[in-house]
Amino acid sequence: MKRVLRAGVAALAASVVTVAGCSSDGDDDGGTDELNANGDIVVHFWHGYGGQRLEWVNQAVAKYNAQAKGVEVRAESKTDYDKLFDAVLLAAGTKAAPELAQVVVTYTSAALKSGAFTTISDADTEKTIDPSSYMDAVVGQLTVDGKLTSVPWAHSGPVLFYDKGLFRKAGLDPEKPPATWPELLAACEALVKVSKVSEYCIGIPWHPWFVENWMAGQDVPLLDHDNGRSGDAERAALDSEVAQTVFQNWKQLYDEHYYPYSTEGYDFPRQMFSESKTAMTVSSIADAGYFQGAFAEQKRELGIGFFPSASEKPAIGTTLGGASVWLTAGLSPKTKQAALDFLAWLTSPEMAAEWHKATGYFPVNKKAEAILQSEGWFEKNPAFYVALDQLKETKVTPATSGPLHSAMPEVNDAIMKALEQVLIGNVPAADALKSAQEASNSSILRMNKIK
């Protein structure tokens, strides 16, 4: 009896200690180095990828670890950009926090406000990262108040993917994808009537980035104060005429049965297009690698064109999407340097070229393009050059620089909610956008109050 009792008390004491141990992490300054069994500094790198991209990252990290001395990079996927950002915020300031984390450009402003990160400009005292070696458009988007926030890595533009075989069948020129809205509608009419192969004409991922891009193409920024880049934005531009046009266009595609509605994000249109259920789809150029593989397997011919304009006027360009890599706050000088060294390697000309070939993401390092040219990559895969070409032709204005505000996630939610009301709730575009505008403005003002 007594022995049982003593054992019980011991177990209890142990459990109390464990609980205390768990909660003592608290706000560590994080200034210590984590070492592995060999005494190498460990750098944790969190990203948002699955599938093919995840494999590429794992292989790249293994390659780096094999050649690097005194450092071990451990890559970990947090499923998607949203979960990734949440995970970093929750881990910030504890021992579980990573040293490097990918942050989608939508969260640039929120990341700065969170205090969980340091900018590259502030942290890179040794000049390991050379901002001028990266594509200007990407650096421009990631620079806030004159500081480079993070290292460019996985950036993309929206493009139009289409099935050349179906274009031929429908009597359309397979080398001339639709560039304006009237052309797009004409192509849809022909494709759906004549080909009879695809059930629908065009897929659009359920994502606010496409609304943003259709607006940017008409040179209308989503937020005031130059899309939040010349000062804190105070209101959205969802009450603009262009926003209405974009919504009405989308609705028209739906009403004509050209566009299959789904709120499944990127996966659904990706699947519809690779199964020939749509003849075209807009998506990120980062899907080029995936579609290329799927089309080769099915012996179909993939075409890639510029992202079509929302009006009869040609678009002035597109905004960048994707995610850069940020350095978290509170790292020791040694760990910080190890993390920066890895980033410099990951975005070196060679690795940037490899990343581009595997996925379609922009070769962010300026010298990567030369490597790709010398390998004859673009000659063999002209489609991959389309997004790069589109980016080069983009007129840089506040609209094409993309929105910057910590309330952007909420503004984006308001946009998609309004779009759903227009498409399946039969709410007039003007009314839905008016509520979205009000919701966005109050979100923006709320976030402006939080310093």
Next chain:
Amino acid sequence: MQPQQSAARDSRSSAVSVASVPVAATRGHGNGDHGNPGRLRRPVRRARASSGRPGAALNGRLLPYLLLAPTMVVIATFLYYPMARTAYLSFFDVALLGRRLRFVGFDNFRELFVAENLSVVVRTAVISGLVVVLAIGSALGAAALLNMKIRGTRIYRLLLIWPLALSTAVAGVMFLMLFNPTFGSVNVVLRVFGVNPQWFTKPILAQAVLILALVWMKFGYNLVFYSAAFQNLPQEPLDAALVDGASPWQRFRHVTVPLLSPVTLFLFVTNTSFAFFDSFAMIHVMTRGGPLDSTTLMIYDVYQNAFQFRRTGLAAAEAMLMFVAVVAIILLQLRLTRRRVHYGS
């Protein structure tokens, strides 16, 4: 509810008898019983009073707390602390998952009572109410039919109870497949009759599917309890009604249903909590609250506000409101039915 009721009575009587047995035996009993403070405290106090040895007194005084501590630590960490924190956060505008707080007083609660958020409350009340009524009503009907002396009752009962073995998420996926407009079995059959409803893009249809799935999910559970209750129904009142010339319906309505009322009360409480809280998995798997928020019940709205829209403060306020609402409904129900619930002989 006969089986549980009698079990509860047994445990109560055993607790009483424990209190009156000698000290050593009491302590022995207490050792094996970590989870029930009510049963432990009384005998222990007696132990302290009657024991002169200091070691024993210390043991007697500390032991219950020591034994309770692990449970208390777990409950406090995972239940009380989060609850207190939720209450605290409901008065703040919480940005960036708690990294930035701004005190806003009752603003979050005020925001819950604007038209758009109020519609969630109304929708929750209507859908949950329908689920509870239909799940209990259908199970009662089925149990009554199963209680008839027909061949194969056991097999029917087994098959009907089956949904109980499924997790809500699995059931959600099943309904999602069944009602898929392109390849779902339901539409394959309906297409024969020339209709092809888009279940998950029309608000009213999505709500209907959600209600059906939730009712189906709870049906098996309710049936288990009603079946057991039917088997334990006292025969005398029914016989008496028969002798008095009551029709089968009258006997069911005026004798059987009142006799079943303890089970009904119990099921009402569990079904209400199911419809309020456990509907989350079903909504998340099937509709994600859409189309047009038509299947967004409060529990899902809390989730969306907290984790999708990152309005942690607003979500905290909503969670508090929900907590109060559920407690109020159950208290009201207990009070209303106290006089009308019959616990049989």
